[in-house]
Each structure stands twice: as structure tokens, then as C-alpha cells.
Amino acid sequence: MGKVISICNQKGGVGKTTTTVSLGVGLVNQGYKVLLIDADPQGDLTTSLGWYQNDDMQHTLASLIGSVIQDKDYSIKEAILHHAEGMDVIPSNIDLADMETQLVTTMNREATVKRLIDSIKDEYDYILIDCMPSLGMITVNALTASDTVIIPVQAQFLPAKGMTSLLTTINKVNKHLNPNLEIEGVLITLADRRTNLSKQTANMIRSNFGEHIKVFDVEIPVAVKAAETSAHGASILKYDAKGTVAQAYQELAKEVGDDEWMGYGKA
Numbered sequence: 001m002g003k004v005i006s007i008c009n010q011k012g013g014v015g016k017t018t019t020t021v022s023l024g025v026g027l028v029n030q031g032y033k034v035l036l037i038d039a040d041p042q043g044d045l046t047t048s049l050g051w052y053q054n055d056d057m058q059h060t061l062a063s064l065i066g067s068v069i070q071d072k073d074y075s076i077k078e079a080i081l082h083h084a085e086g087m088d089v090i091p092s093n094i095d096l097a098d099m100e101t102q103l104v105t106t107m108n109r110e111a112t113v114k115r116l117i118d119s120i121k122d123e124y125d126y127i128l129i130d131c132m133p134s135l136g137m138i139t140v141n142a143l144t145a146s147d148t149v150i151i152p153v154q155a156q157f158l159p160a161k162g163m164t165s166l167l168t169t170i171n172k173v174n175k176h177l178n179p180n181l182e183i184e185g186v187l188i189t190l191a192d193r194r195t196n197l198s199k200q201t202a203n204m205i206r207s208n209f210g211e212h213i214k215v216f217d218v219e220i221p222v223a224v225k226a227a228e229t230s231a232h233g234a235s236i237l238k239y240d241a242k243g244t245v246a247q248a249y250q251e252l253a254k255e256v257g258d259d260e261w262m263g264y265g266k267a
């Protein structure tokens, strides 16, 4: 049984997509079978991996959700792409925005994505879901389908209010929809240890949340190369393999991959 992890924070630009791709490739490098799901109508994960014409795609997460909603036959395999770096990908495009509204009137609406994922869970060790920057119906679907959540937070801003509503949403999903949901950890991203602000905020995140939630030891540093990768259709682990960001994500992949779930995946 694969482990499903949502990468989630309703704050924009905190490194969700970069983390999903880089952690995914890091896990592939450890020998795991990995599926990435783009759950953002912006389709950043899809385009950053080189599928630039995603708005023309017929088979996407949106088309799969549409088929479930309308009770139509579908083949999930049709929507699975294979990337040169070894992971599979379910892409997204702007069509996903319509699903957000269509789901509202669907029966068992919060578990629609879970139904899709459950049907392929056996084929992967890790399934990572790149969430959009909102806590709407698609994100609630992602959380309902997940075993754990990784919360990337940007080292420059103390995530006060936003963090509270994210944790409230996670608690609600946990209580009403998915009793198994756990927080995998908070990941400090875009960290710049040379600036006092970044250092202080990172330390504050650790002291504010660290008591109740795991905060990963590894911090993802800020680097110009990381911002450039999306234009190359490759992960930072390929584009700048020896760089600090790639190293940090490899370390994260070890922290995430090296737990009790390992027994399930590498049989």
C-alpha cells in the first residue's frame, strides 16, 4: 500500500510545488515508485516538469474527477504521464477550477479524489499531492485521500493566522472525513541563514510549533538555481544536483522515506 502525502499550505509561493517535485525525485533516487498528483488548476507542477501545453490535455485530474462525478467509465492509466526522472505524474490544468464548484453538489464530495487514488495506491510506494494555495474543496479532497501532510512554510514570515486556519482544516478533516490523517511535518523553505530575519523566523517556527508538530531538521535554502529549474522541465535534483537545495531535498527524502512505511514499499 502506497503512502499518500499532501504538500499543503494555503499561502502562495511557499515552495509546495518545488517540494512535491524534489521530494518525489529524492524518493525515486532511493528506489521507491512514486506518483505525483498536480492538484492545482495553475498546473505549475505539470508545466515545471516540461508539459507546457497542459491546457490542451484531455486526460487530467479534472477529467478523472469529472468522470467520477458523472458516474462515467474512466481509465486512470490514461491520465498518468511518465517523466524522464522516473516518477509518474497526473497532470492538471485550468479545468480543475470547474471541478471545485462541481464537487460542491456531488454526493460524498470530499472523498472523490480518495476514490481515484485508492484504485492505484497498490502500485506506488509514495503518492505526493501538490495542493493549490487555498483550502477549498479540491484541497479538502487531497487531505481526505492522504495519510499525512507536509506543510512548507517560508522562513521569512512567521505564519501566524494562516497556520491556524490550516491546522483547523486539518483537524476538521481528521475528525469528520479521515481519522488516519497525520501531520508528517513542517518544512522550513526559502531559508537564508545569512539574514537575521530568516534565522530568527526559522527559530521562532521551531519554538512555536515544534512542541506539538514535527518540524523537519533539514531546512530548504534559497538559491537562484532553484528558481530557474521550472523553465527546464527538470527537478532541481537534476538541474543542479550538487547544489545546496538539491542536497537539502535529498536529506528530506531520507527523513520521509526512512520510516515505518518503508516496510510496505520495499517488499
Ligand SMILES: Nc1ncnc2c1ncn2[C@@H]1O[C@H](COP(=O)(O)OP(=O)(O)OP(=O)(O)O)[C@@H](O)[C@H]1O
Binding pocket: 011, 012, 013, 014, 015, 016, 017, 018, 019, 040, 044, 131, 132, 133, 189, 190, 220, 221, 222, 223, 224, 226, 227, 228, 229, 230, 245
Ligand atoms: N529553494 C528555493 N530557492 C529559490 N527559489 C525557490 C526555491 N523554492 C522555490 N522557489 C521559487 O519560488 C517560487 C514559488 O515556489 P513554488 O511554486 O514551489 O511555491 P508554491 O507554494 O507551490 O506556490 P503556489 O502557492 O503558487 O502554488 C517559484 O518561482 C520557485 O521557482
Ligand SMILES: [Mg+2]
Binding pocket: 016, 017, 018, 040, 044, 045, 130, 131, 132
Ligand atoms: Mg504550487
